[in-house]
Amino acid sequence: MTQHVTTDIAILGAGVVGLAVAEALTAEGRDVVLVDPGQPGMGASYGNAGTIADYAVMPVGSPDVLKNLPSLLLDKNSPLAIRRAGLPALAPWLLRFARQSLPTPTRRNAAAIAALVADACPRWIALAERIGGSAILQHKGCLYLYETARAFKPAEADMAFRRTQGITVELISPDVLAGMEPGLPAVEGGAAFFPKAVFLSDPGLMVQTLAKHVFKQAGFVQAEARTITRQFDGIVVEGPSLRLRARRVIIAAGAHSRALALQAGDRVPLDTERGYHVEWDMAAPRLTRPTCPTSRGFYLCPMTGRLRVAGTVELGGLTAPPSPHRIRKLVEGARAIFPDLGAPDREWMGFRPSMPDSVPVIGPSRAGAEVIHAYGHGHIGLTLAPITARMVADVVAGRVPEIDLAPYLPGRF
Template identity: 60%
Template structure:
């Protein structure tokens, strides 16, 4: 079988890459064993987080890592059984958490995130789904004045990198979100946007891909062979002019088949949902001391977040789900029993930067976005399409090379 451009992965990154190429007149076939836009493309917090310029690894995390690793209730957890496998990744992560490297990584993230909101507005309009993209900002909540004071240096750092942020006192926060309990204050990021229904937005993206002639093949890709006419093996062999690997946390083996070794590991993300006609707040709000988001979505409240390093095979952790429920009920004590739970896999690299690179063997890599897959999907698509069409990139791609490791 033949395809013009084959995209392995039909999540948000794969589908936005498909749209960018389809708009340029190329034919696109997407391969994924699961429904388009499932996995983390659906299960995330829904935030278009243009403010998220801090990498996961920072000097503060480096300082607190022993406590974070061994406190079962911390926002960062590591499954003990996975430690031997994770050791090389953790060593790289520690190096990337040093002050100079962390700042350099933040600067790259700031460049990638600079126009995330406008790019998403264009994408949503193209898919006829502008109503699903809410332009009401995002909050970081602080329970006490100590938290407000501790956040000032971080917020100043973000401002230095171009992030707009306002500090709200208790009264200003109450006026903005009267459904929240009293808190000392908040950081408000007015440029942030969010998806009121990530699943519906993924469906809109998939429908637009198909309307433009894109084809979805619901099959796993078992192997790929790079070259002048690269090939992949699904249920049968396909030949393409270009193959794009955009399979998120499942990209490591495919990248190796393309000749690149990447230290990709898995962050296991969780969410809980409560069905509620009115979810009590009007924009996403991060409970900073607990590391999760309260996310108002259509007909429900989603609680999502925390970091658990533990690979692709272990079952969901009841403790992480219980911790999310406990955190949600610390804000809204009468929530009751969650309506549903979910766990998915985020693709995590030690420096919190994605891999976006086109090889000479006609295989393009576009994965490793960590917590920012949804946010960075449109800029990733623009960079990927530009590389394939030989255009001058709008950003320096060297920090995103798979060979930086």
Template identity: 70%
Template sequence: MSAHYTTDIAVIGAGAVGMACALQLATDGHAVVMIDPGAPGMGASYGNAGTIADYAVLPVGTPDVLKNLPSLLFNRNSPLSIRHAALPTLMPWLLRFARQSLPAAAARNAAAIAALLASANGSWKEFAAEIGGAEILQHRGCLYLYETAAAFRAAEADMAGRRALGIAVELLRPEALAAMEPGLPGVAGGAAFFPQAIFLDDPGAMMRRLAARLAQMGVAHLPHRIARLERQAAGVVLEGPGLRVHARRVVIAAGAHSRALAAQAGDRVPLDTERGYHVEWDMEVPRLTRPACPTTRGFYLCPMAGRLRVAGTVELGGLTAPPSPHRVQRLIEGARAIFPDLGEPSRDWMGFRPSMPDSLPVISASSSGPDVIHAFGHGHIGLTLAPITARIVADLIAGRGPELDLAPYRVGRF
């Protein structure tokens, strides 16, 4: 027998984006339920690098990536790789990704990402205070590390482009980096320092604070998977094993699991899955005081409460294949290249990022009507963009003019 619920708004997905949307909508006075088979916030929202990456204005697809795409995708040691078994189903996505990596498209996508990121830091400070998580938010900036002098010189053009998009960044010589991070072994090239960046020293703890706040506000979490979405005259019906929900409006915020639901709402979306990994070493005091990304290795060294987390790399491989031991080992080897004395890790993890070919999320009403709102596809910056996405979704539902032009993020742009 199925449980039956009637509500004003149903949010499908209980990651950072879904929970932020549910909180904003409940704050606006709506009756909200949140539907997700997993524990709130315990997918990619828990396993990430913890960075509020206001500096991450470049899309994954750029002319440089396009030039090196074959070697990147088919070198199993690359920070951007593909599971060969997934190649046939990924080809349409890869062709779109290649087109979005051309110079004009990449520049347009960077400007659209920068527009979303412009208020990320301020939004997160307010958001963390609202849910009682202000002490989890750290204000120490973030580093990109360059392991050779040539890489440091090449970074100057990259950083000039970021400055043009409004990002504050300082280039540090090795001696200045050593003074800033004395626990970091010598980095021959130097670093780029993003002084305004903030980060969470425990993303899982922040997600638990957010889930607790939602519970306090009466937002129920229904631990079910939605298999069917059907529009009816009086709203939208959602069904899954053991559940039937009738809602006036629905927000699809199911991350990497959103594509099939969007299709049932009438929208074909080129969403695919990046598989991200992390490895952790328990330690009382992490080896550095702020997140640092060795740029050629494609991961972050993340100081977190009681542990060092090494998180990142991109593996295109769908939702069903098991974790790759090779990708985990690559993270371990990369971490030991920076910190040679690291012992055996304490744990590892793999999760799913929702990836669009242009690196832009889908934040818009369905092309078939405003009773379904899309809020997914945030790629590497879902945690960063959760509060701003929630405000936009609430504006769309309330019929308010959103705070920025939503044309670049519309569901029908492909």
């Protein structure tokens, strides 16, 4: 049966970005309906590392990554890997990624990301207060772990660059690290400590809390949106069981946004990173803050009642089954830190929307502001949900956003 819906603003996607946009718009009295084929907040918004990563200014692509790209992509044990069957389809994206990994684009992309993450933590603190989720936010910072002295040495240049982008970070010795995290085995290198970072002890609960708050004012339609058609009096969105008419449409469908953007008249080079996590149930999850062993490409995340190990990047599209090898590598990596871990209690795979420049797409369509883009956040969608919502709300209201939209517009490609 087809659902017929009429609204002022339709948001396609009910992950954390779509929900945050709805929260901002309904707070200004807008009539909003969210559309999603799944349950709100149960994709990457649920399965992430829970970090509000205001320190994450570096794009995935950089000169160092470019130098090692062939070995990274073709080594199945690499933190950045590719499903070889998908290589032909990914080739155009990879060429763009390589160009964006040159020194000048890397600096430009880092500056664009830094502008977005600058106030990520206070914005999340304010959002959590509005929705009744403050108890889920933990104010303990985050660690980058360097297991060897050799790995620690390049951190000095990396952190010096981050400081130029406004990031507060301290390089700490193994002894200081042991005092902060006595549950960690001793390391030779040390760590980088980001004291201002906050994290969510339960990302799924936070997103459900946000959804509960939003749906006091906004509507929700569980349906797939496949086509966007501009008409003289608005936009029509259709799917197998949906016909929706709206004055404006906001595309916030994460990794599923590319086809919708094309329907709206914008060809955007969005592709998919497949992210994984495994979890061990435990009353005390051994750490007090998220810790990233940098050489392994994942986070050890202390969450309520469990230790979550989340991360790695696998370029492989939306249709291939989960890779048992990627799950196995996460388990092996976690056991390299905590050798006594048994079999994990659960495993998960989700899809991140990945742009070749690591910069999200935010702002009006090239074909007209009746369609607004809000996706492509890669690893930091959770982090950037509140600022994305503010920028979208400003576009809807005809205000000039506090952050210049130019680096994020779909027309930049």
